Amino acid sequence: MSTVGTRADEQSLPPLQPPGDSTGLFGVFRRRYLLKLLVQKELRVRYQASFLGLLWSYIKPLIRFLTYLIVIGYVIGLKDLEGYPYHIFSGMIIVTAFSETLRAGTRSVTKNKSLVRKMNVPREMFPMASVLVTAYHVVPQFVVLLIAVWLAGWHPDGPALVAGVLSVAILVTFSLAVALAFSAFNVYYRDSENFTETIAHLVTWSTPMIYTFEMIADRTNGNWIEQVYLLNPVAIAVMLSQRCFWVPTLEDPATGVQPDNLQLRGVLMLVACLAFVWLAQRIFSRLESGFAEHL
């Protein structure tokens, strides 16, 4: 340490600033290595003492799929809808992924209490990690779906592929936004967990997965209820996914009833979801200052 004047000294030094990492989501991307380790930890811990391990992420959706197919398809009688299994599956992937992220994301900060309370890491890391953990489980499901529709003679056109990309983009951004906001709320009010269960339930039934959009359209004739229905990002993502995987398996793709201008709606929804991410990040960083004392 030299005794040169303060000014010369300070120039070569990092700036004097408030401590703590307030770089938000960008800080998370800058520390990708830590993110990767946190995701690995999460996966390791979740399946460590489990006999079936990762197989659960196939078994659970399979059971749910069969339940819908048997109860709604055969008992209630929707099975005559062409490509009904693909209709369910392509929607279910989206709904399951969203609900998983919602559940895990909401708990992500409270579960990592000891880290949040004592160490200085960008806290957006935790909800972000739950999004990635979900992705890890969902990608194989997409592979299964791809194989299934391919066997059913899937010939996607350009709009189908656009729809697929939009669907995933909406899913990821919306899940991230919700995970960020809810993980922060959950520190202050533990109601969030009950709340997420309720939302997960609502999402299952407010998206055209086990019933068709045609049924909604028939009963609403485009009135305000339909418009509200179409404001749900998960519903849009589900229909885009169906546009990508289900519609191209139909003998005459025109028979698959979907909202008009679906891709355009998708683009607008994606823009809205990006805005949600921004908003959720704002909420998160505002609430974050109180994390350490509320946990």
Added chain:
Amino acid sequence: MADAIVCESVSKRFTLRESRTLKRRLVARAHGREANRSFLALDTVTFTVEQGESIGLMGLNGSGKSTLLKLISGVMRPDSGDVLTRGAIAGLIEVTAGFHPQLSGRENIYLNAAILGMSETEINRKFDEIVDFSGIEKFLDAPVGNYSSGMYARLGFSVAVSAESDIFIIDEVLAVGDPPFKKKCIRRIKEIRDQGRTIVFVSHNTTQVQRICNRALVLEQGVLTFDGTVKDAIHKLRYDDEDDVDAEGGEL
């Protein structure tokens, strides 16, 4: 010399028992009571630490030392006033906070070093040094949940001291480990000090503070009541009374 830590009339208030539920709030309102009670953990604390100084932060339990450390490390933010720091901060605070009992020692080293801000290459480079310092080579691949409490703390300590930083914070952790390990730790802390890094050291152990620090701050019920030499601080706190139980590093 440049400032490393600046605290400018920093205050922090904690809520004692928060009535967050709807029911409690309604009851409190009906009785015309204030729903929340609070106390001031830090009351307009102002001081500056220059780069390369080693500061002892002293005071009785509940005087606000840990709160102040949390503000300096950035885990908490002050209600009013400013805390400014220069450069990276690391230290020995809750060294095992990032440990996951189901992961092995090896995995925990990587995870915790990454939490402390190290890159993958940096961890690979320092890995042997960390393991060496902890002295637990044999159990590296066992889950840390099976470690003895001493081993657990040693591993945490070893990772923490390997982090490079401009400011190094030490919160009452030298009470862990057996005497040889403790000696090793003190030696390491002195090395850190001699590298010109700024140290903030919280301890009730007057001998250790005297060995490491060249200046002491005393907090009393959230108020900074003394800023000067370590010797005077000890006197101020009456830690130098003759029946002092742990004058010679005898913390148990």
